[in-house]
Amino acid sequence: xxxxxxxxxxxxxxxxxxxxxxxxxxxxxxxxxxxxxxxxxxxxxxxxxxxxxxxxxxxxxxxxxxxxxxxxxxxxxxxxxxxxxxxxxxxxxxxxxxxxxxxxxxxxxxxxxxxxxxxxxxxxxxxxxxxxxxxxxxxxxxxxxxxxxxxxxxxxxxxxxxxxxxxxxxxxxxxxxxxxxxxxxxxxxxxxxxxxxxxxxxxxxxxxxxxxxxxxxxxxxxxxxxxxxxxxxxxxxxxxxxxxxxxxxxxxxxxxxxxxxxxxxxxxxxxxxxxxxxxxxxxxxxxxxxxxxxxxxxxxxxxxxxxxxxxxxxxxxxxxxxxxxxxxxxxxxxxxxxxxxxxxxxxxxxxxxxxxxxxxxxxxxxxxxxxxxxxxxxxx
Numbered sequence: 567x568x569x570x571x572x573x574x575x576x577x578x579x580x581x582x583x584x585x586x587x588x589x590x591x592x593x594x595x596x597x598x599x600x601x602x603x604x605x606x607x608x609x610x611x612x613x614x615x616x617x618x619x620x621x622x623x624x625x626x627x628x629x630x631x632x633x634x635x636x637x638x639x640x641x642x643x644x645x646x647x648x649x650x651x652x653x654x655x656x657x658x659x660x661x662x663x664x665x666x667x668x669x670x671x672x673x674x675x676x677x678x679x680x681x682x683x684x685x686x687x688x689x690x691x692x693x694x695x696x697x698x699x700x701x702x703x704x705x706x707x708x709x710x711x712x713x714x715x716x717x718x719x720x721x722x723x724x725x726x727x728x729x730x731x732x733x734x735x736x737x738x739x740x741x742x743x744x745x746x747x748x749x750x751x752x753x754x755x756x757x758x759x760x761x762x763x764x765x766x767x768x769x770x771x772x773x774x775x776x777x778x779x780x781x782x783x784x785x786x787x788x789x790x791x792x793x794x795x796x797x798x799x800x801x802x803x804x805x806x807x808x809x810x811x812x813x814x815x816x817x818x819x820x821x822x823x824x825x826x827x828x829x830x831x832x833x834x835x836x837x838x839x840x841x842x843x844x845x846x847x848x849x850x851x852x853x854x855x856x857x858x859x860x861x862x863x864x865x866x867x868x869x870x871x872x873x874x875x876x877x878x879x880x881x882x883x884x885x886x887x888x889x890x891x892x893x894x895x896x897x898x899x900x901x902x903x904x905x906x907x908x909x910x911x912x913x914x915x916x917x918x919x920x921x922x923x924x925x926x927x928x929x930x931x932x933x934x935x936x937x938x939x940x941x942x943x944x945x946x
Contacts, residue, residue, distance in 0.1 A: 582666075588677050608623050609622045612698070636694055
């Protein structure tokens with residue numbers, strides 16, 4: 567027992583389907599059989615239109631199976647004599663005729679239990695018995711075999727029956743062969759166009775639908791139509807609501823920049839720092855009468871620069887302490903986190919008019935830009 571090979575499957579393409587019914591389960595089986603007179607081998611294919619089972623036997627396996635099915639003695643000699651070879655060829659011819667559409671009708675058919683294969687069935691005639699032990703070929707191979715051996719040929723035959731100008735039953739065998747050959751050649755060149763043309767006929771499509779519904783006990787049986795109208799395939803747009811139109815308008819008006827849409831990102835963006843104050847020009851000599859005002863302006867410029875570098879609370883207003891007390895104030899430590907406004911220098915009081923005359927005679931000292939006092943390293 568061997569599985570079906572590709573060459574043996576091609577040999578089955580030229581064979582006709584024979585049908586037998588399992589009376590116990592009311593299941594029909596379609597059978598194809600092929601035998602070779604050259605090597606006395608045989609092949610069978612059986613299907614219930616859902617699954618496919620096959621078996622292939624060599625000459626020696628065929629002879630052993632025949633003897634077992636008909637309760638004959640086995641041959642002990644391994645050499646093939648002329649009489650043995652002639653006996654195998656004759657019985658193989660009988661088995662071939664038994665599987666033909668005209669010969670299988672007179673044989674009894676029965677599906678039996680087996681421990682050696684997936685399905686076993688017997689054929690019994692008036693003078694002999696035969697038993698097949700077939701194996702399942704798989705779902706993929708079953709679909710391919712059924713499509714090639716049964717489905718596509720039936721589609722082509724239905725196309726021939728409905729497209730022929732004359733009645734198919736009234737054609738002679740020769741004319742029927744010519745019509746089948748013509749349809750088969752067209753189908754072989756363009757199988758896609760052939761199937762489309764076969765099912766595009768309204769009577770074929772609606773007749774097949776009615777046949778399918780009737781066979782499967784459908785409640786709603788479709789009618790058979792010779793002409794069909796083209797339907798309207800224009801879809802309707804979705805109903806527009808006020809809420810939907812408003813939301814679409816808002817989406818269109820929103821800017822594409824995602825930072826403008828996110829308030830968190832907007833709040834997290836750093837503010838621009840104020841520009842530093844302009845530095846005083848070098849070499850400028852202050853007027854004696856406005857000495858105190860110039861010192862105040864210079865003293866105010868230093869805290870402004872310090873504020874731009876390190877933010878700190880506003881300094882307290884300067885007090886009117888004497889110059890000596892302010893000079894003896896404790897210096898800032900290096901550990902201070904923020905600098906403190908430096909003390910102002912007070913102008914010495916005028917004692918008398920003579921002193922003022924002497925001061926006028928003294929030369930005016932030119933002062934440059936005041937440098938900030940170093941107060942240790944910066945801490946971040």
